[in-house]
Amino acid sequence: MSDAPTPAAQMPRPRRSWRGRREPVVPLPVSAIPRATYRVQLHRDFTFADVTALVPYLDALGISHVYCSPYLRARPGSRHGYDIVDHSMLNPEIGSREDFDRMVETLAARGMSHLCDVVPNHMAVMGEDNAWWMDVLEYGSASMYAESFDIDWSPQDADLLGKVLVPVLGEPYARVLERGELRLIFEPAAGSLAIRYFEHRFPIDPRTYARVLSPALAETDGVAGDAAEIVRLLASIHALPHRRDLTRASVDEGRRLAGALKWSCAALAARKPAFAEAIEAVASRIGGTAGDPASFEAMHALLEDQSFRLAYWRVAGEEINYRRFFDINELAALRMEDDPTFEATHALVLGLAADGKIGGLRIDHPDGLYDPAAYFARLQRRYREETAKRRAPAPGDAPAAIYVALEKITAPHEHLPETWPVHGTTGYRFANVLNGLFVDTTAKARVDRAWRAFVGGAAQTFEQACDRGRRMIMDSALAAELGVLTTRALRIARGDRRTRDFTFNALRRAIEDIVAHFPVYRTYVDADGPSAQDRRHVDWAVTRARAGSRTSDSSLFEFLHRLLLGLAPDDAGPAMVLACRQFAMRFQQFTSPVAAKGVEDTALYTFNRLVSLNDVGGDPEQFGMALRAFHGASADRAAVWPNTMLASSTHDNKRSEDVRARIDVISERPAAWRLAVRRWSRLNRSRKHIVDGEPAPSRNDEYLLYQTLVGTLPTSPLEGATLASYRERITGYMVKAAREAKVHTSWFAVGETYEHALADFVSALLRDGDDRFLADLRAQAAVFAWFAAPNSVSMALVKLTSPGVPDIYQGNEMIDLSLVDPDNRRPVDYEARRAHLASFGAAAGRQGDVDRMAALWENPADGRAKLWVTARSLALRRRRPSLFAAGDYRPLNASGAHAEHVVAFARRHDGDAVVSVAGRLFASLGLEANVPPCGDAWSDTALVLPFAEDARVFDALSGRRVDVTPGPMPLRALFASCPWALLYVEPCGG
Numbered sequence: 001m002s003d004a005p006t007p008a009a010q011m012p013r014p015r016r017s018w019r020g021r022r023e024p025v026v027p028l029p030v031s032a033i034p035r036a037t038y039r040v041q042l043h044r045d046f047t048f049a050d051v052t053a054l055v056p057y058l059d060a061l062g063i064s065h066v067y068c069s070p071y072l073r074a075r076p077g078s079r080h081g082y083d084i085v086d087h088s089m090l091n092p093e094i095g096s097r098e099d100f101d102r103m104v105e106t107l108a109a110r111g112m113s114h115l116c117d118v119v120p121n122h123m124a125v126m127g128e129d130n131a132w133w134m135d136v137l138e139y140g141s142a143s144m145y146a147e148s149f150d151i152d153w154s155p156q157d158a159d160l161l162g163k164v165l166v167p168v169l170g171e172p173y174a175r176v177l178e179r180g181e182l183r184l185i186f187e188p189a190a191g192s193l194a195i196r197y198f199e200h201r202f203p204i205d206p207r208t209y210a211r212v213l214s215p216a217l218a219e220t221d222g223v224a225g226d227a228a229e230i231v232r233l234l235a236s237i238h239a240l241p242h243r244r245d246l247t248r249a250s251v252d253e254g255r256r257l258a259g260a261l262k263w264s265c266a267a268l269a270a271r272k273p274a275f276a277e278a279i280e281a282v283a284s285r286i287g288g289t290a291g292d293p294a295s296f297e298a299m300h301a302l303l304e305d306q307s308f309r310l311a312y313w314r315v316a317g318e319e320i321n322y323r324r325f326f327d328i329n330e331l332a333a334l335r336m337e338d339d340p341t342f343e344a345t346h347a348l349v350l351g352l353a354a355d356g357k358i359g360g361l362r363i364d365h366p367d368g369l370y371d372p373a374a375y376f377a378r379l380q381r382r383y384r385e386e387t388a389k390r391r392a393p394a395p396g397d398a399p400a401a402i403y404v405a406l407e408k409i410t411a412p413h414e415h416l417p418e419t420w421p422v423h424g425t426t427g428y429r430f431a432n433v434l435n436g437l438f439v440d441t442t443a444k445a446r447v448d449r450a451w452r453a454f455v456g457g458a459a460q461t462f463e464q465a466c467d468r469g470r471r472m473i474m475d476s477a478l479a480a481e482l483g484v485l486t487t488r489a490l491r492i493a494r495g496d497r498r499t500r501d502f503t504f505n506a507l508r509r510a511i512e513d514i515v516a517h518f519p520v521y522r523t524y525v526d527a528d529g530p531s532a533q534d535r536r537h538v539d540w541a542v543t544r545a546r547a548g549s550r551t552s553d554s555s556l557f558e559f560l561h562r563l564l565l566g567l568a569p570d571d572a573g574p575a576m577v578l579a580c581r582q583f584a585m586r587f588q589q590f591t592s593p594v595a596a597k598g599v600e601d602t603a604l605y606t607f608n609r610l611v612s613l614n615d616v617g618g619d620p621e622q623f624g625m626a627l628r629a630f631h632g633a634s635a636d637r638a639a640v641w642p643n644t645m646l647a648s649s650t651h652d653n654k655r656s657e658d659v660r661a662r663i664d665v666i667s668e669r670p671a672a673w674r675l676a677v678r679r680w681s682r683l684n685r686s687r688k689h690i691v692d693g694e695p696a697p698s699r700n701d702e703y704l705l706y707q708t709l710v711g712t713l714p715t716s717p718l719e720g721a722t723l724a725s726y727r728e729r730i731t732g733y734m735v736k737a738a739r740e741a742k743v744h745t746s747w748f749a750v751g752e753t754y755e756h757a758l759a760d761f762v763s764a765l766l767r768d769g770d771d772r773f774l775a776d777l778r779a780q781a782a783v784f785a786w787f788a789a790p791n792s793v794s795m796a797l798v799k800l801t802s803p804g805v806p807d808i809y810q811g812n813e814m815i816d817l818s819l820v821d822p823d824n825r826r827p828v829d830y831e832a833r834r835a836h837l838a839s840f841g842a843a844a845g846r847q848g849d850v851d852r853m854a855a856l857w858e859n860p861a862d863g864r865a866k867l868w869v870t871a872r873s874l875a876l877r878r879r880r881p882s883l884f885a886a887g888d889y890r891p892l893n894a895s896g897a898h899a900e901h902v903v904a905f906a907r908r909h910d911g912d913a914v915v916s917v918a919g920r921l922f923a924s925l926g927l928e929a930n931v932p933p934c935g936d937a938w939s940d941t942a943l944v945l946p947f948a949e950d951a952r953v954f955d956a957l958s959g960r961r962v963d964v965t966p967g968p969m970p971l972r973a974l975f976a977s978c979p980w981a982l983l984y985v986e987p988c989g990g
Contacts, residue, residue, distance in 0.1 A: 026401045028423070030885045033403060033643050034360060035064035036800070036874050037115060037807040041651060041825050042069050043079045048095035048103045051114075055103075057834050059110045062874020065359055066107065066114040067807060069651065071100075072348070075124045079825055080651070081117070082364065083124035083331060086131070087345040104357045113359025115405070116349055120342075120375065121368035122325040123149075125332040126168055128201035133332065136164065138203035140307025142251045148341040150323035150333040156487050159309070160321050166308045167316035167329050168200055177300060180290040182310070184212070184283040184299065188276045191266030193283070195303070197310070206258035208305050210234045211298075212286065213265070216278040223272050230268065233261040314748070320480045325368065326593045327477035337370045342378060350379075353402055354386035360403030362426060367408060367522050367592040370585055373420055374526065379404065380421045405645045405805075409600075409617040411520045415533060416641065424644020427807060428617035431647045433633050434799055435612060435657070436625025437903060438664045438791045438920055444623040446670040451609040454677055455699040462607045462621045469602030470516045470594050472742060477597060481590055486511060488583050489563060495576055496569060499559050510556050511587075513545035514564070515594050522592045525566040525584040538564045563587075604654065605741040608704045612663035612711070616652045624667065627903060631891035634905065638803035638889035646799050649809035649816070651825070656809070656818040657795055659711040662781075662788040666707070668923035676780050677706050683773040687764040689757035691744075696757035701738055705762065708733065712817045713781040715861045719768060727766040731759050733819045786930060787923040789815070789860035790979055793869050794918035797980050798903060800873035801916035803889050813870045814863030836867055850958050854977040857932045865978070869957060873982055876914065876956045880984075883912040892917075895968060896941035901925060902971065904943055912985075914956075915945060917971075919979030933979050935972050942968030948985045956982040 038058050040051055051066055058066065070081030073091045081091065090100055107113055125133040132145040140146070141153045141162055151164050169176045176182060176197070183196045184204075193212055195202040213234060217227045237257050241250055269276035288296035303310065311319070316329050325331035336342050352358045361379070366372045380401055387400040404422040410429050416422075452459040460468070474482050486508040493499040493507065518541045523534040530538070538561065546557045562568075566584035568577040604614040613620040625633075637644060648657040655663070666673045681702065688695040697705070708730065718726060735755050738745050745751030765773060792815060800806045811818075811828035814836070818824035840852070856865040877884045887907035892915065894902045901924075904917040922933045931937075945953075945964050953962040962974070962983055974981050 026398050028401060028403060028643070030882050032359075033423075033885050034113075034115065034645075034805045035877055035881055035884075036062060037065045037067040037645065037805060038063040039067040039651065039807060039809045040069065041079070041810060042071050042081060042091075042094050043825075044077070044093040045827070047093075048099040052099075052103045052106045054830060055106045055110060055112065057830060057837065059112060060837055061813060061871055062878050063808070064112055064878075066112070067362065068114055068117060070117045070119050070364070072119075075127065075129060079822065082119055082122075084119050085124050085127075085129045087123075088348055101357075115360040115362050115403075116353070116358045117362045117364060118346070118349055119364045120334065120336050120345060121365045122331040122333050124330055126166075126200055126330045128199070134201070134203050137166070137306075137308045138205060139255070140164070140205070142246050142254065143307075144255075145341075147338045148334055148344075150335050152321040152484060155321045156483065157319065157321075160319070163307055163309050163321075165311055165315070165319055165321050166202070167311045167313045167320060168197065169310055169312045172312045173310060176310075176312075177296050177303075178288070178290070178293050180288060182287070182299065182303075184287045184302070186212075186269075186276060186279040186283055188269040189266060191262035191264065191269065193279075195310075202306070202308060202310070204302070205306050206254075206261055207237055207240075208302060209261065210238065211302060212279060212282050216275065216282045219281070220272070220275050220278045223268065223275055226268050226272065227275075229264045230261065233257055233264060237261065316480070317477045317748075318479045318483070321484075323481070323589070325365070326597055327473070333368060335370065336375050342375075342382075346379070346382065350382055350386045353383060354390050358402075360405065362405050362407065363422075364407050366406050368589060370589060371526050372524060373417065376404065376420050376422050403643070409521050411617075412619055412622060414520050414537075417524060417531070417533075418640060424641040424804070426650070427645040427647030427804070428615075428650070428652075430637075430644075430799075430802075430804065431650065431653070431657070432613075432615060432618040432622075433625055433630060434646075434648055434795055435615075435618075435660050435664065436622065437627075437630055437798070438661060438795065439610070439613065439624030440667040440921055440924060441624035441626055443667040443670050447610050447623075447667055447673075450670055450674040450677070451703060453674070454681070454703050455608070458698065458700045459609075460607065462603065462619075465603035465607040466599050467516050469606075469742075470518075470598035471512065472602065473594055473598040474512050474515060476748065478590070478594060481593075482508065482512065485583075485587060485590055488579075488586065489560070492563065492576070492579050492583060493559065495579075496572075498569075499555075502556055502559065506551060506553070506556060507560075510545065510549065510551055510560055513549050514541045514557075514560060515591055517541045517544035517548075518591050518595065520591075521595045522588040523564075523584075525564075525581070525588065527581065529567075530565040530584075535565060601740050602742055605704075605737050606700065606743065608700055608707070610663065610666060611704060611707050612655065612660035612666075615654050615660070616650070627891075627893075627900065630903065631889075631905065634802055635889045635891070638887070642803050642886065644804045646802055646804040646806045647809070648795055648799050648807075649812045649818075649824075650807075651809065651821060653809075653824065654820045655711060656812060656816050656824060658788070658792045658812070658815045659817050659819065661791040661795060662711045662784045662817075663707050664791065665784045665787050665923050666710075668787070668921055676776075677703065679776065680706055680773055683776070684761070684765060687761055689760065691751075691754050691757050696744070696754050697734075697738070697761050698744060701734070701741075701744075701758065702761075704737060705730075705734055705765075708819070709765075709777055710781050710784050712819065713777065713785075714817065715782065715785050715859075718778075723766060723768060727763060729819070729823055730766065731762045733823060734758055734762055736820065783929045785861045789865070790919060790922050790933060793860075793866045793980060794903070794920055796866050797869050797873060797916060797918045797982065800870065800877070801884070801907065801914065801982065802905075803887070803907070806874075806877075808870070814867050815861060816863075833867065836864055837871060840868060840871060850960055850977050853958050856978070857934075860932075869980060869982075872957045876982065876984060880912055880914070883907060883909045883914060887912070887914075892943060892945070894941055894943050894971070896971075897939040898925060898941040898971075902938075902941065902943070906945075906947070908947070913947060914985065915948065915981075915983040917943065917974065917981040917983070919975065922979070933975075935976050938971040938975055938979075941971045943971060943974070944968050945983070948983065952986040954984050954986065956984050 071091050071094050072084050073086040073089045074081045075083040075085055090097060123130060132148060135145050136143040153162055181197060185194055185196050193204040193209055240254050286298045288299050323333035334341055369375050383402045384400045406422055406425050408425045410416055486504055489507045490504050493502040520537050523537055525534055542557055542561045563580055563583055564587055566581040568580040600616060607620055738758055739747050744754040856868060887909035890906040892904040892906055901921050902919055906913055906915045919933055925933055925937060927933055927937055948964045953964050955962050957980060
């Protein structure tokens with residue numbers, strides 16, 4: 001059995017040594033820092049109006065900021081909003097400007113605000129709804145938006161010189177063309193010509209209009225005089241220099257002439273319907289006749305003269321010449337380093353922020369940017385400038401700043417640069433740290449044996465799974481990007497006689513080896529050079545790549561090592577220095593999507609040992625989180641990033657926090673789990689199909705399915721329509737998981753036979769009737785649910801009281817058993833949540849509601865206990881915002897038999913103090929299911945609260961007075977009615 005650590009596990013914990021490249025952002029006053037955020041997913045079925053209606057509930061819950069998904073104009077029907085097509089307007093499907101203002105005003109009336117999700121990395125293309133993309137297709141490199149998109153107009157493939165590849169066709173080009181699916185059409189209202197392919201529109205270059213308009217004019221009687229202007233404009237356009245030789249003046253003149261030509265065509269078509277009919281007739285002839293291949297020559301010739309090349313969608317991986325969001329053809333990357341592009345994409349958001357209508361910004365996927373640090377600095381600078389336009393600062397005022405959180409994945413050994421003018425991340429790392437507290441770190445070997453015994457030879461180490469995933473992505477979906485990088489490296493190598501003999505293939509293999517071993521999503525080399533952390537990560541990757549490489553020439557890796565740090569040879573001229581730095585910065589934009597697709601969306605679906613550890617930013621080799629490590633991470637956060645966001649579930653999660661809490665229990669019951677999956681496999685053996693000579697689904701997919709069922713099976717009755725709905729959810733999830741794993745099927749090459757076998761297997765397991773497996777599953781899942789429920793509540797308490805800004809993903813204030821999107825975008829039952837919260841009444845009084853706390857154990861999995869603790873914790877944060885925003889962090893260590901089963905810490909600030917105490921790992925306390933882990937269950941376990949002695953201490957969860965005397969406090973008393981406490985040490989005069 002191999003248990004080799006991953007690069008992340010081996011990487012040493014670094015000391016901070018960031019260069020003082022830029023001044024960090026001016027600290028915000030406590031009032032400008034979100035107290036607690038609540039993420040909502042906006043779309044046409046959940047709009048600004050719905051958020052407005054939700055505000056009273058969120059206020060009562062204790063939320064300060066609604067954390068909105070993107071709400072600028074996205075592709076129609078978008079369920080997530082990240083496919084923006086117009087940054088200058090709100091998404092009409094979500095609401096009007098009046099609806100938006102009403103939401104903002106309703107929030108402001110309660111002292112609340114909202115965070116805006118900014119998407120700087122990409123826009124949605126294809127279709128016909130992105131005016132920028134339409135302009136690029138029509139005018140090519142002469143487009144006013146040619147510099148906005150990250151397009152290589154001079155690629156290695158000479159056939160794409162001056163063109164953009166558009167991989168949109170459902171079948172190979174010739175087949176689509178000769179079936180007549182590409183239609184040349186006239187748009188009379190606009191006077192323009194375009195190619196249509198189903199919902200897609202491709203505007204024709206006005207330089208080629210003569211091929212249609214000239215014969216149409218010749219065939220139309222009685223328009224000679226009216227057509228004179230059109231003929232003149234066609235001649236003027238034809239006389240312009242070739243596009244490769246255009247100057248700014250000729251570009252502007254060409255656009256002016258094209259606009260005049262279209263206006264003239266539209267006007268003539270309106271006056272002379274025969275002219276429009278003639279154009280349509282000519283267009284039809286050019287479009288060809290299905291069944292007659294020769295008739296498509298004119299259409300092919302017309303297409304060849306455009307600034308785009310239509311291609312089969314499968315071509316994208318190897319030939320695409322525009323950067324994408326990961327490998328999604330429909331999302332084209334933007335160049336935020338281009339000043340006009342930044343201004344156009346941020347004008348609306350920064351204006352709203354400067355007007356006080358937005359309380360903070362969430363920056364999506366900053367790792368895709370060419371120079372993230374420069375982007376963040378510009379963002380804050382432009383906010384200051386826009387704010388200054390609206391209101392002059394008073395004497396002595398600090399420069400304006402806005403709260404900024406980054407959707408950034410950091411590895412366990414990685415630090416976010418402290419000089420960035422931001423306030424932290426959106427909390428992926430915290431989510432994994434928090435979940436790790438509820439995994440038994442001593443059970444790694446036993447859980448590993450259970451998985452390997454079940455799946456056999458399919459089991460790999462996580463490092464092997466990551467290596468496979470990264471290489472698979474580089475050899476397929478991102479092969480074109482790898483080729484572009486290699487070509488850049490080759491050009492640099494050829495510029496130096498010491499490296500000119502390096503070949504393209506040798507460089508490509510070496511770059512692939514280095515990226516396959518990269519220990520982080522990316523480095524941040526820029527004009528100021530590499531940081532110490534950048535050097536450490538590049539050193540690590542190059543050393544590992546060289547050790548495993550088949551290349552014997554070590555000088556090749558020495559060359560790439562310097563290149564990845566942006567360092568040119570000592571005797572290099574300015575051009576070489578610039579080329580080396582640009583290569584490093586381009587390379588950084590490549591490692592991020594490789595990691596995202598190769599690890600997050602491949603390896604995490606094949607390394608199925610304990611899938612609660614397989615989440616965004618997670619490292620499954622880090623099997624849980626020891627108390628000491630958790631306290632260290634929390635103290636570090638309090639000192640360096642006190643205002644970073646704290647997530648436990650997000651829209652990007654593979655599983656919600658409560659699903660993970662259930663699966664975590666496997667680590668406490670590995671022997672029982674091993675017996676259960678063996679038993680289930682025997683019961684379900686006959687339900688498998690044979691696909692390509694092997695039983696389907698595979699043992700690894702079957703193992704994932706059993707963990708998924710234990711993690712998500714509802715505790716409420718499951719039959720009829722509810723069972724059918726659940727079965728549909730699990731089937732959809734398992735098919736998606738199998739495609740992401742890319743072993744038996746994939747998004748690129750769908751294995752229909754395997755997917756049918758997988759779906760049939762799930763249906764057979766989750767069917768109505770008397771079934772031994774389903775009965776056994778229900779019994780086992782009930783045990784997991786019982787032990788996981790208090791873990792879920794403890795997760796909430798720890799998150800809500802830790803250093804940082806706690807975030808709640810929609811609906812997760814109660815138990816939510818959702819899987820990866822689209823499952824986690826299902827409607828939330830807010831009526832039930834409102835009713836439960838209202839039933840709790842006002843905040844508990846000093847003598848509290850101990851009986852109510854005890855009553856919550858009647859059905860712990862229903863989520864009421866989690867809601868109670870959430871509301872009470874947020875109420876305390878509302879009363880003492882400075883304590884939580886600026887308080888220090890002090891770990892508290894328990895003693896006694898169950899000391900490892902409790903996490904406790906104190907927050908203190910200016911005489912104010914609060915102590916958070918939560919039980920954990922309840923399944924290994926020695927109790928049976930259905931026995932509350934309270935009172936005597938904690939034996940002799942005790943906690944010392946030295947600074948609370950002789951002070952007035954209240955439990956904010958129950959409201960009861962807690963007597964703290966010198967010496968240890970027995971947890972049997974503190975946890976008399978529930979295994980959580982939030983002790984508020986009331987200051988003198990408080």
